Amino acid sequence: MNVFVAHLTAECNEHVSKDAEIGDFLLRYGDACIDALDVRDIFEDAGIGIVPSLFAALHPSGMIAREAFDYIASKILGELKGHLSEIDGIYLQFHGASGVRGLEAVSAEHYLVQRMRDIVGVHMPIAMVMDPHGNVTAELVGRLNIVRCYRESPHIDTVETERLVARKLVDLMQHRRPMHPVMRKLPIMVGGERSVSAMEPMRSINRMLDEAEQDPRVFSSSYHVGYIRHDDDKLGAAVVVVPNRPEDRAHCAEVAEEISAYAWEHRHEFTFTGNFGEPDESVRDAVAFEGKTAVITDSGDNCGAGGAGHNTVLLRELLAQDLRGKSVLVAGINDPAACAYLGAFGEGDAVSFDLGVGEDELSAPVHISGTLKVSGDALMGLGRIRRVGDSHIVSIGGTGIDVLVMDRNVQYGTMEQFKGAGVDFHDYDIVVVKMGYLDTYLIPETAYHTMALTNGPTIQRSENIPFKRIFRPMWPLDDMDGLVYIEQC
Secondary structure: OEEEEEEEEOOEOOOOOOOEOHHHOEEEOHHHHHHHOOOHHHHHHOOOEEEEEEEEEOOOEOOEOHHHHHHHHHHHHHHHHHOOOOOOEEEEEEOOOOEEOOOOOOEHHHHHHHHHHHHHOOOOOEEEEEOOOOOOOHHHHHOOOEEEEOOOOOOOOHHHHHHHHHHHHHHHHHOOOOOOOEEEEEOEOOOHHHOOOOOOOHHHHHHHHHHHOOOOOEEEEEEEOOOOOOOOOOOOEEEEEEEOOHHHHHHHHHHHHHHHHHHHHOHHHOOOOOEEEOHHHHHHHHHHOOOOOEEEEEHHHOHHHOOOOOOOHHHHHHHHOOOOOOOEEEEEEEOHHHHHHHOOOOOOOEEEEEEOOOOOHHHOOEEEEEEEEEEEEEEEOOOOOEEEEEEEEEEEOOOOEEEEEEOOOOOOOOHHHHHHHOOOHHHOOEEEEOOOOOOOOOHHHOOEEEEEOOOOOOOOOHHHOOOOOOOOOOEOOOOOOOOOOOEEO
16 A cells, blocks of 8 residues: 655745745655655555655745745646555645635635645545644535544644554555544634633643543644634634544534534633733833743744734834843844845844834834944754744944844744754843744743733734625624534535
């Protein structure tokens, strides 16, 4: 037996002005594609050969340019057609929020799954592992046999879930039987910062999912938070439960409805956790904290959710306030022109320039006079960390503020990234990062955290985002008395 594999991950934010081109993707082919999936041993140990197509990973950004998607689709679908006579199942690592500019279906994953099912017919097993911040529909689920998303946000169980789904597909390929997921789609639409897995109600929802999977009638179960960063008729949360056998479907429907009812009844608990406030409040609170290192997250320009990293809002707020002698690092601001300017100087040189692309009021330029402290590398990735651009840290004269200038939207969340930039995270009293909730690897390094509710492409108040295509009524945009499913299957 052989399994066909493909990977496409991208969180695409339509509120970012720049579309993602094919050069923005990390692309892997052949054996490199297989190795990047982290599941080679699971299939090979089961005696199943692997037919690779494409591993395409994009750092969260704007929408995918149509030409880039056409290339990705042609590689995946072309390989599928070319090896159709050899394969016995399909394993997909698809995010679920890969929006494509000009694609009628909007979602790359929904389009690709439809085309793949058309090619292989209705009976071949297809398994897909997703990010919980991807969108599912009855139409999508109806074309798949196994659907499972990660449990944890931040996503500390990504590889664990990918391997779990691979093992489940091996089971289905070795013991073929009809397998059709049950789905209940809910009129709940919240962002990731309101659905952190360590907090309620997600903690209890995940516990219910884990308990459900202890029953042999439940092959898998997951709660899909959904994605709110591009307007699409697929938005909304969902519960997906996969029956082990056809006769288990009624039980799985009960499980799906029980978890759906719990999520609905506890929907008001989907809220921000920890410390949060307006930008001026967040800066004052971080300055008042006696200890180090305090972190302020610029949630409206979250590079981990597609933010461009252009906004200068918090830098301007820091310059306007009394920092009481605190040392601050702003990590960072994406301004390719300023980054190129700094590249002509050496460490210790005096510099004077405008920082901020001036695309809108949020990215308004700030004049900087100071010293180039250090030049380094902009690093990205976990495990397979790689250099993606230049970084320069400038000490702003007479302020105690250092600002990291980069030439692309990099989210600084690991000590390795700060080291690559040439600084030590813990040398600063306060660090500003382009995040919403704290990155998994930043949490243990942080003594205090506050989320600044800044405006921008990843604004956290989803009620203020203009949606045109979504199902209504939708909580929290609308007041609703009872649960009415958007879709079910």
